[in-house]
Amino acid sequence: MSEAAADNQELQEVRGPSALAGGWQRFFDLLWLMATTEFKRVYFGTVFGYLWSLIRPLMLFGVLLFVFTQVFKIGSNEVEHYPVMLLMGIVLFGFFQEATTSAVNSVVAQEGVVRKTQFPRLVIPLSTVLTGAFNLGLNLVIVVVFIFAFGVDPTWTWLLFPVAFVFLFTLTAAVSSALSVLYVRFRDVAIIWVVVAQVLFYGTPILYPVTFKTTEDGSTIEHLLMINPLAVILEQVRVWVLAEPQAPSAVEAAGGWLGLLPAAAIFVGLCAFAVWIFNREAPRIAEDL
Amino acid sequence: MPVEEETAHHSPSEGNRPSPSEAPLAIQVEDLHKSFRIPTHRVDSLKERVVRPFSGRDYRELHALDGISFEIHKGEFFGIVGRNGSGKSTLLKLLASIYRADSGTIRMAGRLAPFIELGVGFNPELSARENVVLNGVMMGLSPQETRRRLDGVIEFAELGEFIDLKLKNYSSGMLVRLAFSLMLEVDADVLLIDEVLAVGDAAFQQKCADSFREMKAAGKTIVLVTHEMASVEEYCDRAMLINDGRITHLGEPAEVGSRYLRLNFERPGAAGGAVEGATVRMLDAGLVDAAGARINSVEQGEPIRIQIEIEAKRDFAALAVGYLLVNGDGVNVCQLRAPIGGDPPQAIKAGERLRIVTKVENVLGPGHYFVHAGINQLLEGGVALDVHNALDFVVFGSQYERGVVSLPQETTTTSIEESA
Numbered sequence: 001m002s003e004a005a006a007d008n009q010e011l012q013e014v015r016g017p018s019a020l021a022g023g024w025q026r027f028f029d030l031l032w033l034m035a036t037t038e039f040k041r042v043y044f045g046t047v048f049g050y051l052w053s054l055i056r057p058l059m060l061f062g063v064l065l066f067v068f069t070q071v072f073k074i075g076s077n078e079v080e081h082y083p084v085m086l087l088m089g090i091v092l093f094g095f096f097q098e099a100t101t102s103a104v105n106s107v108v109a110q111e112g113v114v115r116k117t118q119f120p121r122l123v124i125p126l127s128t129v130l131t132g133a134f135n136l137g138l139n140l141v142i143v144v145v146f147i148f149a150f151g152v153d154p155t156w157t158w159l160l161f162p163v164a165f166v167f168l169f170t171l172t173a174a175v176s177s178a179l180s181v182l183y184v185r186f187r188d189v190a191i192i193w194v195v196v197a198q199v200l201f202y203g204t205p206i207l208y209p210v211t212f213k214t215t216e217d218g219s220t221i222e223h224l225l226m227i228n229p230l231a232v233i234l235e236q237v238r239v240w241v242l243a244e245p246q247a248p249s250a251v252e253a254a255g256g257w258l259g260l261l262p263a264a265a266i267f268v269g270l271c272a273f274a275v276w277i278f279n280r281e282a283p284r285i286a287e288d289l
Numbered sequence: 290m291p292v293e294e295e296t297a298h299h300s301p302s303e304g305n306r307p308s309p310s311e312a313p314l315a316i317q318v319e320d321l322h323k324s325f326r327i328p329t330h331r332v333d334s335l336k337e338r339v340v341r342p343f344s345g346r347d348y349r350e351l352h353a354l355d356g357i358s359f360e361i362h363k364g365e366f367f368g369i370v371g372r373n374g375s376g377k378s379t380l381l382k383l384l385a386s387i388y389r390a391d392s393g394t395i396r397m398a399g400r401l402a403p404f405i406e407l408g409v410g411f412n413p414e415l416s417a418r419e420n421v422v423l424n425g426v427m428m429g430l431s432p433q434e435t436r437r438r439l440d441g442v443i444e445f446a447e448l449g450e451f452i453d454l455k456l457k458n459y460s461s462g463m464l465v466r467l468a469f470s471l472m473l474e475v476d477a478d479v480l481l482i483d484e485v486l487a488v489g490d491a492a493f494q495q496k497c498a499d500s501f502r503e504m505k506a507a508g509k510t511i512v513l514v515t516h517e518m519a520s521v522e523e524y525c526d527r528a529m530l531i532n533d534g535r536i537t538h539l540g541e542p543a544e545v546g547s548r549y550l551r552l553n554f555e556r557p558g559a560a561g562g563a564v565e566g567a568t569v570r571m572l573d574a575g576l577v578d579a580a581g582a583r584i585n586s587v588e589q590g591e592p593i594r595i596q597i598e599i600e601a602k603r604d605f606a607a608l609a610v611g612y613l614l615v616n617g618d619g620v621n622v623c624q625l626r627a628p629i630g631g632d633p634p635q636a637i638k639a640g641e642r643l644r645i646v647t648k649v650e651n652v653l654g655p656g657h658y659f660v661h662a663g664i665n666q667l668l669e670g671g672v673a674l675d676v677h678n679a680l681d682f683v684v685f686g687s688q689y690e691r692g693v694v695s696l697p698q699e700t701t702t703t704s705i706e707e708s709a
Contacts, residue, residue: 011317011396016389029426037412037419113410118386118401119427283389286382287325 019122019282030123035130042131053135054142057094061087068207079209080244084143084150088241089206089234091139096172096230097197099132103176104183104190107285114286121282125180129173147241157240164237171229171267174274181281184288204231205238210253211246226254229267314398315479315510316361316384321393323354323379353379355534356393361512363398363478366505368521368528368542369514370549376534378483381514385481399478399510402428411464413457417448420456421471428475438474445470473500479510498524518546518657550657550681569608569664569674572598576682577646586683593649593682595625597662599674600642607634607667610645612679617657622693625649634667652694653684 043050065083079085103125107114110124183189203225205212210222210231225231232250239249254260281288327349353376361367371377382388384395410424421442425435443452446466456464472480501524504511515521521528521542528545530537530552538548577596578584587593595612612625625647628634637643662679665672 011314011398014384014386014395014397016383016386025431026426026429029432033423033426033432037415037423040419041414115387117410117427286387 017118017121017283017286019120019278027120027123030119031127031130034123034127035134038127038131039134050138053138057087057090057139058142060094061090064090064207080246081150081152081242084146084152084242085209085238086206087146088143088237089204091136091143092168092234092237093201093204093206093230094139095132095136096168096175097201098135099129099172100176100179101193101197102132103128104179104193106176107180107184121181121285122177122278125176126173129169129176132172133169152242155243157243160240161237164233164240167229167267168233170271171233174271177278178270178274181278181285184281184285200228200230203228204234206234209247210235211248222248222253223255223259226250226259227262227266229263229270232260232263312362312364314360314396315363315365316398316512317394317396318360318384319358319394321354321357321380321383321395322352322391323376323383323388324350324352324391327351352534354383354390357531357534357536358393359529359536359539361510363510364505364508365527366501366511366513366525368525368545369512369531370518370521370528370545371531372549372552375531377514377531380531381481381483381512384512397479400429401479401481402472402475402477411456411468414455416453416455417443417459417467418452421467424471425475428477430475438476442467442470442474445473469497469500473504477509479512480504481512481514483514518549519655522546567672567674568602568605570600570602571662571674571676571679572600572642574598574660574662574676574679576680581646584682586685587651589651589653589655589684591651593651593653593684595647595649595660595680596644597647597679598642598644599664601637601639603639605637605666605673606669608637608673609634609665609667610647611663611665612647613661613663614653615659615661616653616693617659620693622653622658628667629664651684652696654693654695655684657681657683 042053061083065086068086069082106124106128107121113119114121114124179189179193205225210225212221226235232254235247235253236250238244239247251257251260254263355376357376357380369377369380379388383390384397385401410427411420412423415423418439421439422432422435425438426432430438443449446463446469448463448467451459451463456467459467501511511524513520513525525542527540528542529539530545530548532552537552538545574595574597576584576587577594579592579594581596597610601608608629610627610629614622614625616622627647629637629643629645659678659681662674662676663672664674
């Protein structure tokens with residue numbers, strides 16, 4: 001007998017479906033199981049398994065590295081470890097992009113289950129984010145290899161990486177949940193999001209350092225970039241992991257703590273919006289599908 | 290038309306049941322309301338939302354459930370019956386926490402296992418092992434508990450060697466077995482079951498039936514939603530008939546069954562029985578036995594005698610009687626047609642009353658059948674009478690076979706001579 005079954009013999013009100021119904025224990029059990037089974041399915045279901053997840057970021061990395069060091073010569077002049085910065089940016093942003101785009105139709109794709117079983121709805125988008133996080137973990141192994149290959153010295157600030165990851169994961173989870181539930185009502189969310197994600201890719205210092213000079217007189221758009229929470233997170237990762245003296249921290253790039261306020265507001269706003277919209281829509285997902 | 294219950298149809302296991310009304314409540318539903326908004330113009334894209342910002346209000350309200358209250362006691366086998374669109378599936382989904390009620394309360398004791406459909410949470414890309422664990426957790430077990438019960442599930446489903454095979458490679462029979470044994474092993478206190486009795490072969494149905502009795506004996510509360518009266522009368526202690534979102538009757542399964550059949554007769558258009566301008570009146574219609582006595586059911590393989598009594602309103606040169614047999618699933622099984630009075634058909638005078646008996650070889654499988662009756666003018670053409678659901682009858686028997694009918698057959702075997 002499971003813990004809940006034996007003692008709950010008194011009448012309890014049934015309140016219908018919700019984002020988190022059924023208790024935290026069940027929620028996390030289900031989340032973990034769904035994410036791990038999906039992860040296993042991808043890795044053991046294809047011949048090359050792990051290799052496939054590496055090919056995409058590595059191809060992109062190869063092309064961009066060639067273009068930005070050989071053709072435009074941006075990277076190599078301004079940044080000490082441009083290839084590592086580029087790869088790390090691609091991998092981290094790739095997590096955000098892949099998790100959110102696959103989360104968009106996750107709820108709709110699970111239509112059969114949603115319409116016919118009762119379980120916490122929030123598990124669906126979050127499990128795709130968690131699966132993406134497992135992927136990220138594997139891809140980071142390659143990043144670490146590059147870090148050593150390019151002679152970056154280990155520093156104690158590497159230990160701060162999990163802090164950045166928590167922010168990145170939270171942001172991804174919030175965006176994914178909101179998108180998945182909006183897609184139930186508005187099917188063009190999927191198309192819009194592909195475009196928005198593409199814009200975000202260029203609006204985040206991945207290809208170029210945040211200090212990149214946009215005009216001849218040497219002005220930069222780093223203040224502007226720091227409105228984007230993703231840019232803040234990635235820039236801080238660069239500072240902590242690569243420990244480059246010329247790379248400004250997120251606070252410096254934003255021109256002081258006050259400059260980070262817009263990004264913080266967007267971050268908190270997105271999280272609040274995701275919680276609100278998912279809670280509002282969760283009870284009706286089964287009906288709207 | 291009186292609809293009496295056939296005693297031979299009941300299972301022998303009935304009788305001396307403990308009175309369930311003394312048991313504590315398992316489910317309590319009070320004044321439940323649920324309506325759906327059916328958009329007349331569905332806003333599916335943001336563009337439409339922007340272009341027509343106020344068009345979201347183009348909907349009509351559909352009251353699926355309109356003030357439902359009932360109580361189910363612990364250990365009861367409770368049937369919910371209703372036609373398509375009566376609200377019974379909505380009620381089930383509310384009980385299962387898939388929909389949220391507009392108003393009213395549902396209270397439930399113990400853990401619930403909803404089986405709106407067997408094996409619905411299964412992912413074809415995953416193995417049986419992974420699916421069982423995933424579904425077990427979905428139904429409220431802990432992962433450790435589910436893994437512990439995995440062996441039992443696989444054993445009961447007789448799938449031992451296929452445990453790591455992906456479900457997409459399973460046959461439908463294997464899937465059903467897996468789903469059903471999972472349902473048993475989840476060991477919930479309240480089970481919601483929607484029409485599962487109709488799946489699988491005879492052996493599996495027997496296994497289902499045995500399991501239901503065991504669950505009942507173990508004090509489980511079972512709610513069965515179906516439109517198949519036979520299973521309601523066989524398993525249920527009490528049943529509830531829902532029509533248009535309201536409870537029409539709650540009580541003895543047999544009474545609910547007969548009211549349900551009556552409801553089916555009262556379809557729009559069937560009232561009065563005759564079409565506009567009918568020139569023949571139907572006096573009576575029903576099934577009779579060899580001695581001419583009225584019966585409501587016939588054993589599998591025994592001939593079916595359909596008797597109809599008519600009165601001609603004017604003179605006819607020649608008439609033919611025709612029937613359409615429809616089974617409980619609404620499938621047209623066969624059409625019967627014969628001239629009245631043999632060949633050549635007899636002339637009929639105005640005011641003349643006739644009793645026509647059509648004897649049919651009974652190749653029908655067990656089930657409930659409805660008969661639409663009609664009378665056509667042979668020479669002039671045209672419909673003289675058309676009665677929807679003129680009569681209905683039950684074919685009972687245990688020789689369950691797949692398909693609607695079992696045809697007489699003859700199989701010969703000869704060895705093929707090898708050529709060259």
